[in-house]
Amino acid sequence: MMPEKPGRLICAHVPAALLALSLSIAHAQKAATAAQGARHDAELAVVRPESEGFSTQRLERLHAAMQQVVDQKQIAGIVTILARHGKVVDYRAYGDRDLASGAPMTKDVIFRDFSMTKPVTGAAMMILYEEGKWLPSDPIARFIPEFAHLKVYKGTDPDGNMMLADPDHPPTMGELMTHTAGFTYGFFGETPVDKIYRDRQVPGSKNLKEMIDKLSGIPLLYQPGKGWTYSLSMDIQGYIIEKLSGHTLPEFDRTRIFQPLGMKDAGFYVPPEKRNRFATLYQNEPGPKGEIVATHRGPGGSQSDYVAEPTMPSGGGGMVSTAEDYYRFAQMLANGGELNGARILAPATVKLMTSNHLPASLLTGQFGIGLQQMRAGFGYGYNCAVVFDPPAANLPEGKGSFLWDGAAGTWFWVDPTNDIVFVGMIQRMLGPASPNLEYQSRSLVYQALVDPGK
Numbered sequence: 506m507m508p509e510k511p512g513r514l515i516c517a518h519v520p521a522a523l524l525a526l527s528l529s530i531a532h533a534q535k536a537a538t539a540a541q542g543a544r545h546d547a548e549l550a551v552v553r554p555e556s557e558g559f560s561t562q563r564l565e566r567l568h569a570a571m572q573q574v575v576d577q578k579q580i581a582g583i584v585t586i587l588a589r590h591g592k593v594v595d596y597r598a599y600g601d602r603d604l605a606s607g608a609p610m611t612k613d614v615i616f617r618d619f620s621m622t623k624p625v626t627g628a629a630m631m632i633l634y635e636e637g638k639w640l641p642s643d644p645i646a647r648f649i650p651e652f653a654h655l656k657v658y659k660g661t662d663p664d665g666n667m668m669l670a671d672p673d674h675p676p677t678m679g680e681l682m683t684h685t686a687g688f689t690y691g692f693f694g695e696t697p698v699d700k701i702y703r704d705r706q707v708p709g710s711k712n713l714k715e716m717i718d719k720l721s722g723i724p725l726l727y728q729p730g731k732g733w734t735y736s737l738s739m740d741i742q743g744y745i746i747e748k749l750s751g752h753t754l755p756e757f758d759r760t761r762i763f764q765p766l767g768m769k770d771a772g773f774y775v776p777p778e779k780r781n782r783f784a785t786l787y788q789n790e791p792g793p794k795g796e797i798v799a800t801h802r803g804p805g806g807s808q809s810d811y812v813a814e815p816t817m818p819s820g821g822g823g824m825v826s827t828a829e830d831y832y833r834f835a836q837m838l839a840n841g842g843e844l845n846g847a848r849i850l851a852p853a854t855v856k857l858m859t860s861n862h863l864p865a866s867l868l869t870g871q872f873g874i875g876l877q878q879m880r881a882g883f884g885y886g887y888n889c890a891v892v893f894d895p896p897a898a899n900l901p902e903g904k905g906s907f908l909w910d911g912a913a914g915t916w917f918w919v920d921p922t923n924d925i926v927f928v929g930m931i932q933r934m935l936g937p938a939s940p941n942l943e944y945q946s947r948s949l950v951y952q953a954l955v956d957p958g959k
Contacts, residue, residue: 549586549829551596557589558959564595567949574940575600578796580914580931581787582610583942584828587950588926591836603785605799615770615783616930617811618824618831619804619911623739625758625834626820627888629746630682631854632761638749641679641862645686648745651721652676657687658698658724667697669724676729681738682887683862687725688736692805693874698726708737708805712817713744713754733863733872733879739888743820754818765847766837768830773823774811783811783825786913789936797933804912804934822912828930831917835926838907839919858887859907859919875935876910876943901951910935916943923957925950 554561567585574580582600586593602608618625633639639648646653655676656669676686691702701723702708710716720741726734743754750757755773763771775783788800801810804822811825833844838859842850850858861884870880877883877890882897884890892898892906900906903922910916914931929946933939 549593549596549832552592552594554594554953555956556959557592557594558956559587559589559594559953560955563953563955567595567946567953568597570945570949571597571599571942574942578604579940580933580942581785581797582614582931584610584612584614584616584928584930585946586828586832586926586928588832588836589954590924591840593832602782603799604787604797605785610784611782612829613770613782613827614930615775615779615825615827616915616932617784617786617803617911617913618826618915619822619913621831621909621911621915621917622820622822622824623888624838624907624909625762625824626739626742626746626754627682627858627886628762628834628838628850629754629758629820630742631850631858631887633746633749635851635854639678639745641677641682643678644675645678645681645741646675648678648748649717649721649741651717655687655721656724657728658696658726661697667724670728672725673728674730676725679862679887680729681741683885684733684736684738685730685863685867686736686738687727687729687732687734688720688738688741689726689734690736690805693735694726696726698724708740708807708819710817713740713747716740716817717744730864733867733885735874737821739821740819742888743818746820754820755814758824762834762849763830765849766833766844767847768826768833771824771826771830771834773818773825774814775825784930784932787933789934789939791938800934802934828928831915831930832926832928835917835919835928839921839924839926859889859891859905859921860886861891861893862886876941901947910943914939914942916946918947923954925954 554564571583581604582602584598587595598610598612600610602610602614657672659668659670662668680686689699691699691707705719707716707719746754746757785799787797792798815823837844837849838855841852842848842855863884868879868881868884870878872879882894883892889907889909892900892902895902895904903920905922906918906920908918912935914933914935917928919926927950929942
């Protein structure tokens with residue numbers, strides 16, 4: 506009988522033991538998650554705003570504005586980072602990563618950068634520029650022979666047939682870097698050239714070589730240097746990066762930019778182990794009840810699930826990253842090409858990249874895309890917009906500020922005059938109904954900079 510009693514006692518306590526073990530595991534998992542979050546925050550320490558010239562009280566206006574669009578369900582969630590003199594003074598997450606599940610927005614959420622990929626591609630190109638592999642005056646055809654005989658669209662005849670001309674000069678690398686070479690995207694315009702882009706599904710090519718082959722048979726939209734059209738120019742740059750470096754664009758960016766800068770979640774797809782941190786994308790027009798609706802469609806109707814390394818990596822819009830990843834890239838540029846001992850570019854190269862290269866003839870307000878209109882004081886450098894005369898552009902930031910944004914509402918700017926970096930991340934496709942957080946945040950940041958001489 507004695508052997509049975511201990512056995513019964515053990516069996517009686519199994520459920521309790523399992524419960525204790527389960528609670529212990531849950532506690533350990535929660536502690537691990539908290540520790541991971543603590544490590545994440547520790548890597549980007551936040552200092553007191555007053556130490557860098559900002560007012561804590563006035564920054565509450567920025568917080569209130571961000572929270573308001575979340576509370577009004579215009580935006581699911583937001584992450585913002587504000588830094589001055591290389592020190593983060595404000596770092597906030599608002600709302601939800603996913604509205605349906607109620608998963609909260611956290612600082613380690615991964616976002617679709619879309620066109621905020623362009624400045625990163627610009628930096629990759631400038632790395633190769635520093636290696637002596639191209640010059641702004643070089644014809645693009647030097648690196649892409651398929652472009653040696655491009656024609657230029659000059660209208661249609663009375664029968665509706667497209668008329669073509671030879672280019673006044675071969676489009677150059679500098680024009681490729683500034684959206685002035687004559688290429689387009691296809692889904693923003695209604696010209697016969699845009700229609701060919703759509704019919705041949707140029708942005709949806711299987712790989713970069715197929716894209717180049719398609720483009721080689723399509724005329725330029727205008728004479729090189731005579732217009733500014735948002736375009737596949739940065740995707741063409743991606744092909745050139747691969748050709749000049751011998752590496753794929755994702756590999757080049759990973760080894761030459763992401764890893765040195767500690768951009769640990771940046772890439773061109775989201776691997777399985779990170780997908781629980783991938784933000785839900787919402788469409789630009791609200792649903793029938795006024796609510797924002799989840800979508801899987803990016804610019805031009807493209808898929809945006811990012812489940813695997815793409816066969817056609819987009820230098821114009823293919824990146825994903827956290828807000829902190831992109832902050833590290835932006836702060837590197839603000840520092841003149843270096844971050845935490847990792848030098849990506851020389852200061853002179855950053856200056857070349859972030860200076861206006863558009864002639865006055867294009868700064869008339871006639872050219873631009875979305876919120877970014879080329880005008881007096883506001884031009885374009887190599888893969889980014891440039892504020893070279895803030896009062897003329899009617900903007901509060903300092904002279905020489907540079908910036909860009911993405912189709913899902915992400916935005917950033919670097920202000921070298923005031924030594925400010927700002928990154929804002931949301932995931933709602935831009936459209937007429939979208940709140941203008943990008944420019945609203947500018948007034949809210951600069952009204953809080955009460956001691957700019959500090």
